[in-house]
Amino acid sequence: MEIVSIVGARPQFIKAALVSKKLREKGIKEILVHTGQHYDFNMSDVFFRELGLLEPDYYLGIGSGNHGEQTGKMLIEIEKVLLKEKPDIVIVYGDTNSTLAGALTAAKLHIPVAHVEAGLRSYNKDMPEEINRVLTDHISTFLFAPTKTAVENLHKEGISKGVYQVGDVMFDVALESIKMVDEEKVLVKYGLKPKEFILATIHRAENTDVRENLINIWNALNEIASYGDKIIFPIHPRTKKALNEVGIDINFRNENLLLTEPVSYFEMLALEKNAKLIITDSGGVQKEGYFWGTPCVIPRNETEWIELVEIGFNKLAGNKSEEIIKCSLEILNGEKQYNLIEHFYGKGDASDKIVFYIIHPQK
Template identity: 45%
Template structure:
């Protein structure tokens, strides 16, 4: 069996790591195509080196652009790659423009498509990720669902026959790296200057268009973070830096200390050392949950509804609306409730390879 994996953004590279490792122990051929959707070294190169992922077999180097331009470039660049490789499966990951372009290019060439992390829904059609994941699910031939909730969504949409519950590959890599960090096998994370790694601090990321594109909205969120009693390690995505500069918003104010995005092991270590997390990232919400740190999500909804149970994740779409309660929510201690294992047992990648092999034409 030959499988082509299409990746292009940081979350996909993290998911690719356990998949590549699972393929390495089999006779199957695994071809990695990097679209270059994230071309910043902090969001791409460090993940290949830090997670032990084989170098991409193909690098398309599409770079940035509007959603339409970027998706179109990826689609055009993938067509000849798939035509040459003729794989048994094209495996696409998550909900980015690379995901949608990979699915469309493959189905147009009658190549079976498998969607990893299928069935997630925020039910917020303002999010480009929501369009990407819904369109990909309905185009794909095999839907690799991470949770029972995702299976329910796919069943409701009439896609049950194409669905397989495999668990979440992010659990595979997150728990492996967590244990390695605890054993001291990774260096201490490069936290922003002014953050005491031994003192209480919060980890924060912001990058979604709904939070960064409106100057008033972004200024309000920065002000909310700056006013917290605990220092905030703001790991600034290039998108956030660009929008803040365009809008004349100073990020380093109050208790905010601005730093660069961290390699995955560094991020895991930073979260483990933190008091909690404040983010709009789907992946970081789940990583906080897996690592036992309370998360405050700056969105009105989440795809990872399991994280909300027991108070581990709290949705705060507008910190200003909470008033004084904002600080109490954002700096709350970890709840004493059990988290359970809704995302699987850490062996999802092995099941993905097994299901692909069983269902290969």
Template identity: 45%
Template sequence: MKLLTVVGARPQFIKAAAMTRVLRVAGDAFQNVMVHTGQHYDDSMSAVFFRELGIPEPDINLGIADLGHGAMTGRMLERLEECFMRVRPDRVLVYGDTNSTLAAALAAVKLAIPVGHVEAGLRSGNMRMPEEINRILTDRVSTWLFCPNGAAADTLRREGIVDGVHVVGDILYDVVLHERARVLKEVPLNRWEVENRRYLLASVHRQENTDSEPRLESILSALRVLARDMPVVLPLHPRTHRILEERNALSLLDGLRVTGPLSYLEVHRLMMSARAVLTDSGGMQKEAFYHRVPCLTLRDETEWSETLELGWNRLCGADHERILAAWAHIDSLPRIDGAQPYGDGEAAVRILDLLKAAP
């Protein structure tokens, strides 16, 4: 069976690592062709993850990046269609909610190639998010909808989608469990001159925050206040750095411990020992939960409502005062420690079994 996997952004590389491991075990049962759209293309956002997580180099790299949403998705759709016609895969596997996800799903379904969507059924309820549009449309055209939890499957059911829906668990949890011991062994915390539970880890990259000057200034202002009490480590996303540079506003980072983009292992080392995580990343909300580190989410909604219900996550939006108030009450919510709504770390095995069993 020929499986073609499409990736384009950093979170997808991480998820592809879990599939790569089970595909190696499957041996000759699958021929896996990996296509990188190029959406994240520089070494710090792409190649380092392939090296660090043992993912084979992509068989095809389309090199499509630095375009607006419409132009990027359209260019990817055109090039992926050509690629699919040449490779002729039996199945196409996509991850998450990026432009690469949507373009691959549309290109495949128009050629009558069945699509498997990993992380199906997630919804934030915010149609201003490009990711929300991407995930909804991808779910509509997918043959297999691989849900990370029961809530995602329930969402699809309410939308009238019941065929091909499978609760497999969160593939990101597969990677966290597999790499946790290695992270502790290979990445010393003193690399950043911080002490266990005596610093904060932050990340800001979502379009809704970076494209809005007031929202970004409000978030960074709150982080600077928090940095008066303990170090705030901020791995700066290239998009955020570029926007601040264009606005002549790099001084908004004063007082923060700013680094360049970090590798997967480095981010997880910092996350595991942080006092708390402040982020607008969907993946980091879950990963903080897996490490049982409190999270303050710099968005007005989240796809991962279970982390809120279990007391490990709080929504702060981009409001300076809300962020500081949430930090002041970081320990006020009762936290449920043993719950695991995202499976047992075997999502990739289940996905491959389902793809293999289908006619």
């Protein structure tokens, strides 16, 4: 059996790490294709190094661009790879343009698609990621869902064949990776103390590309920092560019708001685990916060991980400054009003299950 795995963005490097390892342990030949959707070193190469991913067999070097342009270039280049390699299965991860391009190309060539992290829904089709998720799920043969809710979402859309609830591969990787992280060293590097700082990450197009939303979030972070809590804000290249374009000088800010370049995966785990609050529009970071018991405020109007909001762990704040501040202060100053649920994202064996079902598909 030969498998082509397609990745292109940092969350996909994380998700692919253990699956790739398990495939090779079973003697399955894997061809790793990196589309180049994330091309900054801290967004790509460092993740391969930390996670032990082998060098990609193909690096397509697509880079940034409008959604149609980026996806179109990926379709052309991925098709060349698949025609040459003729794999038995193509594995795609998550909800990026790399995900959709890989799935579409494989489906057109009648190659079965395995979608890791199937069934997530925000039910907002203004989000490019939602379009990517839905289309990918509807053309996939193997749908590896992380949670019961994800399975239910697929069933609502008439998808029941090939659906497997396996748990979350990011949970697997986080459990393995945190053992290798020197948490104290990371905190010292940034001048932080355990549970005495806030972590912020912003990168979604709905926030970076909408002037009002971006300014609201920036103002909220500055206001929250002014109350005395230090905020560390690893700034995504898209966010940095967007702030400059709306005329915000990121060099003039509250001294408690620490902007850094994008951090590595290991550093991010240490920051998530030791923060007392995370403010993020990232689906992956919301989920990783739960792994470590760190609640999140989400400056969006919906989330893929609605379960975490329903149990009271995370708060949806929308894009208004006052609501982001209010939700943050409720968590910072309030009593814990939630219970962590055991095995919410599986037992840390999702990667093993995915490889098992690829080799032994259920009828």
